[in-house]
Amino acid sequence: MNTIKKPIVIVGSGFGGINAALNLRNNNPDFPILVIDPKNQFEFKPLLYEVFSNEIKSWEVNPKFDSIYANSGITFIHNRVNFIDFDKNILILQDDLKIEFEYLVLSTGSSPNDFSIKGVKEYCSFFNTNEDQINLKKLLDKPTTVGTNNKIFIIGAGPSGVELACKIRDIYKLKFEIIIIEKTPEILNNSKTFNKEEAEKTFEKKNINVMKNCSVIEVTNEQIVLTNNLNQVKNFSYFEVIWTAGIKPNLPEFNKQIQKINNKILINKNLQLQDFPNIFAIGDISQMENNNSSPVTAQVAMQQGEHVALNLKLLINNQKLLPFKFNDKGEMMSLGIGEASISGIGLTLSGKLAFDLRRVIYASKMPKFGKSLKSTASWFLEKKSIFKNIL
Ligand SMILES: Cc1cc2nc3c(=O)[nH]c(=O)nc-3n(C[C@H](O)[C@H](O)[C@H](O)COP(=O)(O)OP(=O)(O)OC[C@H]3O[C@@H](n4cnc5c(N)ncnc54)[C@H](O)[C@@H]3O)c2cc1C
Structure with a gap:
């Protein structure tokens, strides 16, 4: 076993970073490991909707x-x-502290992309962090009086927009008219057919409207301006506009140009940067060569975190690295309070049972934390022993 002089540095402690760090530690007790993140706590984003609806307490999913x-x-x-100085292998932190590295894992995640559309940054709410969900709740809790505009526009009918719309309907009942704006002709473009169909049915049941083939041109402090595929322009007053229409990678500055694709760091099949074999990039910030279809999800980031730990060990020991292969374990979606839809892991399921199973599966993804969720999981597994084999 070779030894290393400087710690392996992991930048970003989200789904990818934590899995990289804990797997490295478990498999290599002697490697020094340093993790850097500006936050104090982990954010389990797939359960942000349940924190928003008070079905789960924030401390349970933000250890x-x-x-x-x-x-x-x-x-x-x-x-x-x-x-990051790629030539000298040095990181410069916010307070000018300099850290040298021999091996580096970048896993800094993503944040909302406003695509430079006028007024989005200034006037829209976002739903990407725990702070966002707290701010949104404060806004939506404000009373509406007769004559107040009660329209909520949610921009983007991807999983975030769909899940959020269903929760808002269940929490606030008929307080708001909910309209989702979707640029393409269908909702949940990249999702499994079963989940798409369940979402369509739920929208019907919960009276959530979707304007398809429709894009946002501008948002002002009072109005949202939309256009359709016939180039007709319409303005609407709103109570709130919530932006869930896209993400961009969070990248620090670099001392030189590195290869990127769709603004993400281009990595080879072993998860390394093209010209820097001692540097890996995983999760939302990276895209693998010859692979346009890998989803931008926690599932991918976690599997890459585990794989990077393995490849680092091989690299340090001068052995051949192994290519990363994504193992698609399916897709889960919450569709309101106590309801969900699951497609994958050999089954399709919707309703209350899917909601419970989704919670259990997420609990099992929290390696050494999330005590309360874990107790829910063990309770559920005792009751529903048929699921033991798929977790
Ligand atoms: C509301 C919502 C719901 C979602 N639901 C699902 C779902 O149901 N299923 C699913 O698979 N995926 C879901 N996702 C996507 C999933 O959360 C991301 O794909 C996943 O978090 C990506 O992991 P990551 O490690 O790349 O980044 P993250 O988990 O976002 O972690 C990045 C970390 O890097 C830190 N960081 C950022 N910049 C720096 C810097 N300069 N220096 C140091 N640290 C830095 C951040 O503070 C953060 O802790 C959802 C996302 C959102 C927003």
Whole structure:
């Protein structure tokens, strides 16, 4: 076994980063590992809707990094990486602290993309972080009086827009008229057919409207301006506009141009940067060569985190690295309070049972944290022993 002089540095402690760090630690007790993140706590984003609807408490899905890394021998630094020098192998942090690395894993995730559409940044709400869900709840809790415009526009009928619309309907009942704006002719473009059909049925039942083939041109402090595929332009007043229409990678600055694709870092099949074999990029910030179809999900980031730990060990020991292969375990979607739809893992399921199973599967993805969720999981597994084999 070879030894290394400097710690393996992992930048970003989300789904990819945590899995990389914990797997590295489990398989290689002697490697020094340093994790850097500007946040104090992990955000389990797939359950953000349930925190929003109070079905789950925030502390259950946002455990502190201190507790995740306690007694693991992994060093955690609460800081942001602002700059990377690829030639000197140096990171520069927010407070100008410099850190040298020999091996680096980048896993800094993504944030909403406003595509430079006028007024989006200024006037729309977002739903990407715990802070966003707190802010949105405060806004929607405000009373509406007779004559107040009660239209909520949700931009983008991807999973985020669809799941959020269903929760808002169930939490606020008939307080709002909910309209989803979708640029293409159908909702949930990249989702499994079963989940798409379940979502369509749920929209019908919950009276959620979708304007398809429709795009946002501008948002002002009072109006949203839309256009359809016939180039007709319409303005609407709104109570709130919520932007769930796209994401962009969070990238620090670099000392030189690196190869990118769709603004993401281009990686080879072993998850390494093209010209820098000691540097890996995983999760939402990266795209693998010759692969346009890999989804941008926690599932991918977690599997890549595990794989990068394996490949780092092989690299350090001068062995041949292994290519990453995504194992699609299916897709789960919440469709309101106590309802969900699941397609994959050998089954399709909707309703209350799907909701419970979704929660259990997510609990099982929280390696050493999420105590309350884990107890829900063990309760459920005792009751529904048929699911033991698929988790
Ligand atoms: C509302 C919502 C619901 C979702 N639902 C699902 C779902 O049901 N299923 C699914 O598979 N996926 C879902 N996703 C997508 C999933 O959350 C992401 O694909 C996943 O989080 C990506 O993992 P990651 O490790 O790349 O980034 P993240 O998990 O976002 O972690 C990135 C980390 O990097 C840190 N960071 C950022 N910049 C820096 C910097 N400069 N220096 C140091 N640290 C930095 C951040 O603070 C963060 O902790 C959802 C996303 C959202 C927003």
